[in-house]
Amino acid sequence: MATDIYRPEIWSGFFQLVGTASAALTGLVFVSMSLNLDIITQDVTHRNRAIGTLAGLAAIFMACAFAIMGGQNHLAVGAELLIVSSTAATIYVHGYLQSLKQQGSTVGLNYTRITIGASCYAVEIIGALILTLGHIMGLYIAAAAIILNVPFLISGVWLLLVGVHQDLTKQQKSRSRKR
Numbered sequence: 580m581a582t583d584i585y586r587p588e589i590w591s592g593f594f595q596l597v598g599t600a601s602a603a604l605t606g607l608v609f610v611s612m613s614l615n616l617d618i619i620t621q622d623v624t625h626r627n628r629a630i631g632t633l634a635g636l637a638a639i640f641m642a643c644a645f646a647i648m649g650g651q652n653h654l655a656v657g658a659e660l661l662i663v664s665s666t667a668a669t670i671y672v673h674g675y676l677q678s679l680k681q682q683g684s685t686v687g688l689n690y691t692r693i694t695i696g697a698s699c700y701a702v703e704i705i706g707a708l709i710l711t712l713g714h715i716m717g718l719y720i721a722a723a724a725i726i727l728n729v730p731f732l733i734s735g736v737w738l739l740l741v742g743v744h745q746d747l748t749k750q751q752k753s754r755s756r757k758r
């Protein structure tokens with residue numbers, strides 16, 4: 580059998596590191612969101628940002644977990660990356676567009692942000708496609724996109740927390756005026 584271009588022994592450290600970090604971040608984000616669940620579920624932007632962020636971090640974990648499963652070739656890894664990144668991209672873009680349409684919180688809600696986020700996913704998808712076509716450079720491209728997406732997702736969590744804080748402050752001021 581011919582040697583495949585995907586060599587898991589070279590990539591296992593990368594995927595373990597990134598997968599573990601994304602799983603840890605997912606847990607922290609989930610806990611922080613659960614502390615403000617009422618505010619998050621009441622606002623379309625907060626709700627979609629929460630869903631998109633959790634989906635993005637979970638997608639990174641899943642892509643990494645799939646990539647280190649044994650006995651796979653470049654076609655399998657490329658297809659897995661393609662499916663996971665396409666799903667996460669769809670969730671992100673759909674949620675962002677719904678937030679713009681339904682006019683929720685405007686904290687961080689702009690076309691520059693959706694363009695950057697969608698670009699991270701698009702580059703990952705392109706990398707996955709290049710890998711499935713038999714070029715190892717596709718995995719490097721997808722890996723770079725994953726790395727760049729992590730701080731972007733973290734900034735989304737920060738914007739969510741800022742938006743929630745603003746809403747809580749408004750509610751507290753409103754209660755104070757009623758007294």
